[in-house]
Amino acid sequence: MTQKKYDLIVIGSGPAGFSAATRAIDFKKSVCIVEANHLGGAGIMNGALTSKAMWELSKDFDIASSVSRGYRASGIIANYKQVQKTIVQAAKQKQLQMLSQIETFSEATDTHGSLCLKYGWARFIDSHTIEIKRKDGIEQIKGDNIIIATGSRPREIPDIEIDQERIIDSEGIMNLKEFPERMIIIGSGIIGCEYATIFSNYKQTEVHLLDRQHKVIPYEDDDVSEFVSKSLENNGVIIHHTANLRTIRKRSDCLEVVLDYQDGHSTVIEVDVAVVAVGRIPNLDNMGLENVNIQTTERGYLDINDVCATDNFQSCNIFAAGDVSGHAQLYSVGELQGRFIVEALYGNQDYPLDYSNMSTLMFFKPEVAAVGLNEKACKSKGIPYKVATYSNSLINRAVAMRAMDGFVKIIVSDDGENRILGMRAAGPQASTLITSIAYQITQKNTLKDIRKNVHPHPSISEGVQECLRVFEGKSIYKPQAFPDLIKLKSWKPEIQG
Ligand SMILES: Cc1cc2nc3c(=O)[nH]c(=O)nc-3n(C[C@H](O)[C@H](O)[C@H](O)COP(=O)(O)OP(=O)(O)OC[C@H]3O[C@@H](n4cnc5c(N)ncnc54)[C@H](O)[C@@H]3O)c2cc1C
Numbered sequence: 001m002t003q004k005k006y007d008l009i010v011i012g013s014g015p016a017g018f019s020a021a022t023r024a025i026d027f028k029k030s031v032c033i034v035e036a037n038h039l040g041g042a043g044i045m046n047g048a049l050t051s052k053a054m055w056e057l058s059k060d061f062d063i064a065s066s067v068s069r070g071y072r073a074s075g076i077i078a079n080y081k082q083v084q085k086t087i088v089q090a091a092k093q094k095q096l097q098m099l100s101q102i103e104t105f106s107e108a109t110d111t112h113g114s115l116c117l118k119y120g121w122a123r124f125i126d127s128h129t130i131e132i133k134r135k136d137g138i139e140q141i142k143g144d145n146i147i148i149a150t151g152s153r154p155r156e157i158p159d160i161e162i163d164q165e166r167i168i169d170s171e172g173i174m175n176l177k178e179f180p181e182r183m184i185i186i187g188s189g190i191i192g193c194e195y196a197t198i199f200s201n202y203k204q205t206e207v208h209l210l211d212r213q214h215k216v217i218p219y220e221d222d223d224v225s226e227f228v229s230k231s232l233e234n235n236g237v238i239i240h241h242t243a244n245l246r247t248i249r250k251r252s253d254c255l256e257v258v259l260d261y262q263d264g265h266s267t268v269i270e271v272d273v274a275v276v277a278v279g280r281i282p283n284l285d286n287m288g289l290e291n292v293n294i295q296t297t298e299r300g301y302l303d304i305n306d307v308c309a310t311d312n313f314q315s316c317n318i319f320a321a322g323d324v325s326g327h328a329q330l331y332s333v334g335e336l337q338g339r340f341i342v343e344a345l346y347g348n349q350d351y352p353l354d355y356s357n358m359s360t361l362m363f364f365k366p367e368v369a370a371v372g373l374n375e376k377a378c379k380s381k382g383i384p385y386k387v388a389t390y391s392n393s394l395i396n397r398a399v400a401m402r403a404m405d406g407f408v409k410i411i412v413s414d415d416g417e418n419r420i421l422g423m424r425a426a427g428p429q430a431s432t433l434i435t436s437i438a439y440q441i442t443q444k445n446t447l448k449d450i451r452k453n454v455h456p457h458p459s460i461s462e463g464v465q466e467c468l469r470v471f472e473g474k475s476i477y478k479p480q481a482f483p484d485l486i487k488l489k490s491w492k493p494e495i496q497g
């Protein structure tokens with residue numbers, strides 16, 4: 001069997017794999033991407049792009065059907081098939097852009113390297129050989145370096161069979177034939193809360209959300225969780241706090257869901273569709289990792305070091321990026337790692353990988369964004385901090401938009417330096433706002449460094465400016481006058497003694 005040889009083989013065409021592959025052509029390398037399923041991975045299909053397309057469409061529908069904005073649209077209906085068609089168009093458009101780039105670089109030239117895409121299941125034969133299995137046969141290719149960017153898939157709940165028709169996970173959303181009349185979402189993390197927002201925005205579905213911990217998005221601070229819970233409930237979502245799923249019984253005309261609550265009582269509800277969203281697990285099965293002696297961590301992720309290598313950088317040729325790496329499962333983290341590996345291999349990588357400024361955007365109603373440390377993280381690390389919260393109700397642009405639900409919450413160190421440690425923002429444009437503070441975190445800036453920044457008026461970003469001014473007692477509106485809308489507090493670890 002002849003084996004074509006590449007400088008770099010990338011397994012998986014999601015954000016991690018594709019970004020690594022495209023960065024490698026900048027270094028004139030020959031790259032082969034192997035993809036088992038959808039081009040673009042969960043970054044495009046059944047994931048980030050499709051869910052965001054659906055969120056945007058549902059938001060438009062929600063606004064169009066609202067009655068508080070000086071107009072009233074009549075006869076407005078949403079058709080699931082049409083919504084799906086638009087989402088598929090969005091995904092296809094991105095895939096065609098990816099393919100166009102791959103085709104453009106199919107031949108190497110003097111100025112750049114080459115890209116080749118092979119469909120099939122990749123498996124290690126040895127540390128330089130990959131077997132690609134397809135329905136029509138098997139091929140082997142060789143690579144000097146190999147990046148594992150195989151992503152993740154939905155975690156299952158024991159004894160609950162996902163049929164992708166009535167009991168689905170995020171991969172089954174596109175299989176639905178119509179808006180279900182009743183739906184339960186199991187798991188109140190980001191995916192659960194995003195789909196609860198989307199389906200409640202369309203107002204065609206009675207949405208139940210199972211929250212086993214009394215806290216949606218449980219890794220965030222209590223005030224953020226409570227804000228999201230309240231927003232979901234205001235949008236019509238029925239949240240079952242402290243409920244555990246006992247079983248789902250399939251009846252001919254419905255699903256019977258049995259919920260056990262922490263206080264000992266149980267409830268049975270009827271729904272048409274159940275969506276399981278209880279986290280994601282890495283895609284590492286049947287990849288021949290045993291043939292290259294690669295270890296996984298206790299949680300099942302690849303054991304990589306601070307340059308994403310599976311062993312000592314000098315002697316290692318196998319790297320990992322994206323959801324398989326055990327870091328935050330975010331599009332931008334995959335891209336950061338994929339590009340970093342390639343720059344470390346072929347360029348002059350002179351800065352370490354830094355995850356501290358990675359923002360998470362949560363597509364709820366309103367949107368929520370997070371970057372850096374929150375109060376919980378500061379407390380667990382024993383970092384003294386001050387935290388200021390400033391409500392969007394006081395921001396003219398939000399008032400003008402008639403969209404005052406939301407806030408800016410900033411954390412700075414309480415060590416005399418006032419270093420910017422993190423921000424949480426909720427409200428319109430929160431996803432755009434967050435990058436300004438992410439930048440301050442990257443620069444390790446303090447309140448003093450950013451005091452001179454002036455934010456334009458009228459902008460939602462004035463909330464950031466005012467929130468920062470609260471720390472120094474300089475905000476235009478004062479906490480004394482608006483104690484519910486402007487807050488400042490501090491925390492220090494207790495001194496043991
Ligand atoms: C519903 C949903 C919404 C999301 N929304 C957001 C969001 O708004 N923002 C955000 O930052 N993140 C979001 N994410 C997370 C984001 O999609 C992932 O973090 C990101 O896609 C991970 O990229 P990756 O390249 O590591 O893996 P993936 O995107 O999962 O791609 C991995 C690819 O590898 C392929 N593969 C697996 N095994 C093999 C093999 N053996 N051989 C060949 N190919 C293989 C897979 O088919 C897949 O195409 C969302 C995820 C989901 C599920």
Ligand SMILES: NC(=O)c1ccc[n+]([C@@H]2O[C@H](COP(=O)([O-])OP(=O)(O)OC[C@H]3O[C@@H](n4cnc5c(N)ncnc54)[C@H](O)[C@@H]3O)[C@@H](O)[C@H]2O)c1
Nearest residue numbers: 187188189190191192212277278279280329330361362363
């Ligand atoms: N906008 C975004 O950035 C975005 C959007 C979607 C997904 N993602 C990524 O995808 C990943 C996966 O999302 P996710 O929401 O599936 O996971 P998650 O880890 O965010 O949330 C999982 C939730 O399920 C709950 N849970 C776990 N087991 C359960 C059980 N047996 N019964 C009931 N509840 C249970 C957990 O308590 C948690 O609340 C996230 O980590 C996130 O990084 C990001």
